[in-house]
Amino acid sequence: MTPPVFRFAPSPNGYLHLGHALSALLNADMARAVGGRMLLRIEDIDASRCRPEYETAIYEDLKWLGLEWEQPVRRQSEHFDVYRDALAKLEAMGLLYPSFESRSEIAALVAARGADWPRDPDGAPLYPGAAKALTTAERERIIAAGAPYALRLDVAAAVTKTGPLSWTENGAAQPADPSAWGDVVLARKDTPASYHLAVTLDDAAQGVTDVVRGQDLFHATSVHRVLQILLGLPAPRYHHHRLILDADGRKLSKSTRSTALCELRAEGASPASIRKTVGLD
Ligand code: GLU
Numbered sequence: 426m427t428p429p430v431f432r433f434a435p436s437p438n439g440y441l442h443l444g445h446a447l448s449a450l451l452n453a454d455m456a457r458a459v460g461g462r463m464l465l466r467i468e469d470i471d472a473s474r475c476r477p478e479y480e481t482a483i484y485e486d487l488k489w490l491g492l493e494w495e496q497p498v499r500r501q502s503e504h505f506d507v508y509r510d511a512l513a514k515l516e517a518m519g520l521l522y523p524s525f526e527s528r529s530e531i532a533a534l535v536a537a538r539g540a541d542w543p544r545d546p547d548g549a550p551l552y553p554g555a556a557k558a559l560t561t562a563e564r565e566r567i568i569a570a571g572a573p574y575a576l577r578l579d580v581a582a583a584v585t586k587t588g589p590l591s592w593t594e595n596g597a598a599q600p601a602d603p604s605a606w607g608d609v610v611l612a613r614k615d616t617p618a619s620y621h622l623a624v625t626l627d628d629a630a631q632g633v634t635d636v637v638r639g640q641d642l643f644h645a646t647s648v649h650r651v652l653q654i655l656l657g658l659p660a661p662r663y664h665h666h667r668l669i670l671d672a673d674g675r676k677l678s679k680s681t682r683s684t685a686l687c688e689l690r691a692e693g694a695s696p697a698s699i700r701k702t703v704g705l706d
Contacts, residue, residue, distance in 0.1 A: 428462050431461050431633070433463075434466040434468050437480040440688070442684040462495060511622060518655065523574035538550075577609065580607060583655060
């Protein structure tokens with residue numbers, strides 16, 4: 426039997442904090458418990474926010490915690506060709522469309538729709554634009570004029586193709602609800618991918634069998650399941666874990682220095698004390 430494959434997949438856009446420690450340690454613990462493999466993936470598609478010094482800090486912090494992972498480490502920025510290929514497949518299935526609005530145009534459209542305009546599970550308004558209704562000729566004309574565009578999944582058409590979906594959450598079936606996200610962005614204006622597309626393709630490319638990540642990504646799994654079905658990719662098992670919250674009950678953020686692992690280490694914390702702080706052991 427081939428061993429299960431786990432992965433920790435941080436983005437190098439800030440220093441790792443206690444929430445990342447919980448995630449990384451849980452992955453390693455679960456992998457060890459079943460004789461599985463442990464991978465590290467650097468999710469660095471967002472060139473405007475990712476920095477090499479944060480990537481270096483990720484390696485230092487994880488080594489300090491006592492973690493080990495296989496080499497080579499996969500860096501998403503080196504696999505844009507894989508994401509482009511998948512976009513081409515979805516495009517050929519008629520499931521993508523370009524949208525041209527800027528952030529402020531989208532904000533104005535949402536404001537015009539009123540307070541009842543639906544929001545996605547992360548609290549962001551669903552795409553309010555009309556780009557899906559443009560004709561091919563109109564799209565071609567706007568693109569030829571040099572307008573930047575994102576590529577969105579036509580989620581209504583996608584779910585018509587996939588039918589009802591579910592995923593395995595801690596061994597139990599969990600119904601998926603991709604429509605809750607509206608027409609999600611699969612390729613950003615500046616990058617031939619989005620988080621949803623890259624994470625789904627990479628988990629498949631790396632043969633990941635068990636995705637262990639924070640509860641904040643629970644609902645995102647609905648989008649990942651749609652993409653897996655459309656692109657013929659295997660479905661990993663999912664385990665979304667509790668989040669570490671700050672004193673005000675909010676999810677930790679990379680901009681709060683007080684919970685950064687490098688900061689805690691400088692103040693004399695030990696790997697064992699970090700395990701305790703995040704509620705392991
Ligand atoms: N890169 C994502 C993050 O740092 C995690 C992605 C995942 O585990 O699916 O929040």
